[in-house]
Amino acid sequence: MVLTIHKEITKIEKGTIVTPAGFKAAGIHTGVKRKRNDLGVIYCESPASAAAVYTLNVIQAAPLKVTKESIAEEGKIQAVIVNSGNANACTGKQGENDAYLMRRATAEQFSLPEHYVAVASTGIIGLDMPMEKIIPGIKKLNPEATEKSANQFNESILTTDLVIKSTCYQTTINGKTVTMAGSAKGSGMIEPNMATMLAFITTDAAIEPDMLQVALKEVTDKTFNCITIDGDTSTNDMVLVMSSGKAANEALTPEHEEWDVFVELLKQTCEDLAKMIARDGEGATKxxxxxxxxxxxxxxxxxxxxxxxxxxxxxxxxxxxxxxxxxxxxxxxxxxxxxxxxxxxxxxxxxxxxxxxxxxxxxxxxxxxxxxxxxxxxxxxxxxxxxxxxxxxxxxxxxxxxxxxxxxx
Missing domain, CATH: 3.10.20.340 (ArgJ beta chain, C-terminal domain)
Structure with missing residues (x-):
C-alpha cells in the first residue's frame, strides 16, 4: 500500500530498512537476552555517507566513542553492528576494548576497513559485555535485502519495547526515485538530546556526509528532541543515517532546488519513529x-x-x-x-x-x-x-x- 503524505512524498507501507537501494540487514539471538534477537547488523554494498547525533549526557557509553571515531575518519560507514541486552556503559577500559573488538570482528566478517563500521549497544548499564556470545554471533550474521531479515534486525535492537518501530517513504528528486527508511528502539529513559533510543535511517539519496549532518541536525531538533517519556537522559544512544547514493540524483546541498524535499523526507521519517517511541513508552497506553x-x-x-x-x-x-x-x-x-x-x-x-x-x-x-x-x-x-x-x-x-x-x- 502507498499512502501520499503530500504531493511530493509517499509512505511505503511494507517498506523496511532494506528498501533503499544498496542495503541489507540481519538479526539473530546469541543468548545475551533470554529470548528475543539481541544482535543485528545493517550493511551497505558500498561505503555510505554517514551522519549521527548523540546523547548529551556527559557520561557516554563506549560504543559512542567508537562510532564517533569511525565517522570522523572520512564520513563513511558501510556497516553498523548493534546489540541489545547490555549497554556497555560505565564499563571502563574493558568496555572500550570490547567496543573496539566488536568493530574489528564486524570489519573482518564483511572484509571492511575498521573505520567503516559503527557500533551501538543498548540495555543494562554497568555490566561487562558477554563477548563470548557477541563475537561468535557476529560471525554468524548473514545480511539480506528481505523483509524477513529487516524484521529480524528490528527485533534485535529492542529492550523493554513492546513493538517494532519501522517506517519507509519515497519521493522524487531530479526525476530519480529516492527512498528513505528507518528503524528505532526506545521506550524508557527518554529525554533527548538524545536518550535511551537508537534510530537507524537508510536512504539511497546522493548526498555528501557534511550535508547529511546539516540535514540531520535540523530535523533532530524538530523530531527526536521533541519527545519525552520520563525525563531521564541515558548514556548510550544515537541517531545514525547512512546514504548509499544509489538513487543517482544530483548531490544534495542547501542550494539544490529540491533540498527542502529531502529535508522533509528525513523529517517525516524521523517524526514517525519519534512518535512510535513516545507511543511505546514503558507501560504506556496513550x-x-x-x-x-x-x-x-x-x-x-x-x-x-x-x-x-x-x-x-x-x-x-x-x-x-x-x-x-x-x-x-x-x-x-x-x-x-x-x-x-x-x-x-x-x-x-x-x-x-x-x-x-x-x-x-x-x-x-x-x-x-x-x-x-x-x-x-x-x-x-x-x-x-x-x-x-x-x-x-x-x-x-x-x-x-x-x-x-x-x-x-
Missing amino acids: LIEVEVNGAYDDSQAVKVAKTVVGSSLVKTAVYGADANWGRIIAAIGYSGAVVDAETIDTSIGHIQLLKDSQPLSYSEEEATEYLKNETIKISIDLNVGNGSGKAWGCDLTYDYVRINASYRS
Whole structure:
C-alpha cells in the first residue's frame, strides 16, 4: 500500500530498512537476552555517507566513542553492528576494548576497513559485555535485502519495547526515485538530546556526509528532541543515517532546488519513529501530542510543549481520563518560556477549556470520553508571538513503575 503524505512524498507501507537501494540487514539471538534477537547488523554494498547525533549526557557509553571515531575518519560507514541486552556503559577500559573488538570482528566478517563500521549497544548499564556470545554471533550474521531479515534486525535492537518501530517513504528528486527508511528502539529513559533510543535511517539519496549532518541536525531538533517519556537522559544512544547514493540524483546541498524535499523526507521519517517511541513508552497506553502556537519563537513553543507533555501530573491525568486543565496551565507557567498569564488558550482534542486564561464551560463527560482514546492532542495558544512547535510523550501508568522496579531481574 502507498499512502501520499503530500504531493511530493509517499509512505511505503511494507517498506523496511532494506528498501533503499544498496542495503541489507540481519538479526539473530546469541543468548545475551533470554529470548528475543539481541544482535543485528545493517550493511551497505558500498561505503555510505554517514551522519549521527548523540546523547548529551556527559557520561557516554563506549560504543559512542567508537562510532564517533569511525565517522570522523572520512564520513563513511558501510556497516553498523548493534546489540541489545547490555549497554556497555560505565564499563571502563574493558568496555572500550570490547567496543573496539566488536568493530574489528564486524570489519573482518564483511572484509571492511575498521573505520567503516559503527557500533551501538543498548540495555543494562554497568555490566561487562558477554563477548563470548557477541563475537561468535557476529560471525554468524548473514545480511539480506528481505523483509524477513529487516524484521529480524528490528527485533534485535529492542529492550523493554513492546513493538517494532519501522517506517519507509519515497519521493522524487531530479526525476530519480529516492527512498528513505528507518528503524528505532526506545521506550524508557527518554529525554533527548538524545536518550535511551537508537534510530537507524537508510536512504539511497546522493548526498555528501557534511550535508547529511546539516540535514540531520535540523530535523533532530524538530523530531527526536521533541519527545519525552520520563525525563531521564541515558548514556548510550544515537541517531545514525547512512546514504548509499544509489538513487543517482544530483548531490544534495542547501542550494539544490529540491533540498527542502529531502529535508522533509528525513523529517517525516524521523517524526514517525519519534512518535512510535513516545507511543511505546514503558507501560504506556496513550500517545500524547502537545501543539503550541503563538509562542515568542519556535524554540519557546517546543519548550512549553515538552514541559507539558513531560509533566507527571499531566501524564497521570491523561491516564486517568481526567480533563484537569489546571495541570496543563501550571506546566506552562513553570516551563521557563515567555508567557502572558492573561492570554493563554488551551484545548484537549476539539474541546476548548480556557480562553484568555479564563475557564470555559464544557462537558466533563465529553472530555472524559475523548481522553479514553489512544492518541490525545493538547493544543495551546500563548498569544504572545508567532512561534510554533510540537512535542510527543505518553501517559504515566502503574506498569511504568512495575517495569522499571524489576528491570534487572
